[in-house]
Amino acid sequence: MTSTFLQFGCGNMGGAMLKGWLAGGLAPDTFTVVDPYLQVAPSGVRLLNAAPQGEGAFDVVLLGFKPQQLPEATAAIRPLVGQGTLLLSILAGVDLSTLRAAFPQARAIVRVMPNLAAALGKSPIALVGDADDAARRQTDDLMKPLGQAEWLADEGQMDLVTALAGSGPAFVYRFIDALAEGAAALGLPREQADRLALSMVEGSALLAAASEHSPGELARRVASPGGVTQVGIDVLDADSRLGRLMEDTLRGARDRSAEMTAQAKVRQ
Secondary structure: OOOOEEEEOOOHHHHHHHHHHHHOOOOHHHEEEEOOOOOOOOOOOEEEOOOOOOOOOEEEEEEOOOHHHHHHHHHHHHHHEEEEEEEEEOOOOOOHHHHHHHOOOOOEEEEEEOOHHHHHOOEEEEEEEEOOHHHHHHHHHHHOOOEEEEEOOOHHHHHHHHHHHHOHHHHHHHHHHHHHHHHHHOOOOHHHHHHHHHHHHHHHHHHHHHOOOOHHHHHHHHOOOOOHHHHHHHHHHHHHHHHHHHHHHHHHHHHHHHHHHHHHHHHO
16 A cells, blocks of 8 residues: 655755655655745645645655744644654654654654755664654665664764764765865865865765775775875874864754754743
8 A cells, every 4th residue: 555645844855855755766646745935846746835634644744844833833734643644753853752742643753864865865864763663664664765774772862863964964065175175275276176075075985885894994994104195194183183073063063953952842
């Protein structure tokens, strides 16, 4: 039996997930997207500017709007979430207890933290849920077209995973930009530096993903004692500054996620 899928919000992240699902072979006509700002949906996908009326519950409902919109959206969504509904939420900072209070009738509720690479089927995906084994298997099947899913043992880890897997792409993009900026400062034309830095990171990531070795071990294998690469690594490693920078970066993003969780509780 084909599941009916209702998606509230189709912005950057929701749109990436929808693109990944369709590319993975899910039937477009099983999707209904509710988004008042979206002008055109992918071919075959039903697009509405408001919640459907009188249609009963859907098999899967995805919450993909801004977290602060949950209180005002709950009343319209609640009739569409029934005892057989798997509720998926990508609302940053909105915890399971808040979602369960808003949608007590849902069969299962799962928080999902992907990133934009879901459109390519290459996203890390953190999952934590109020869900039985069957709902977890259903969720795993839905995540397969989007990337690599990981269930968290503790919802308290979600803020850190949000920083690592959700915000992480922005940190990587900034690192690529900094590499090109450094090369340009040393004399390479900026456009050429951009192309070389991007190509290098793309190839390195693909090799790391395919390798049996950890990234740390790969770095060691690339570098030769006293060689060009080792000198650069020594600069990065001096006083553990790269590790401390990454720790501080993740801490800041994690703490902001925790603040948003607290704010979401207050709004409820």
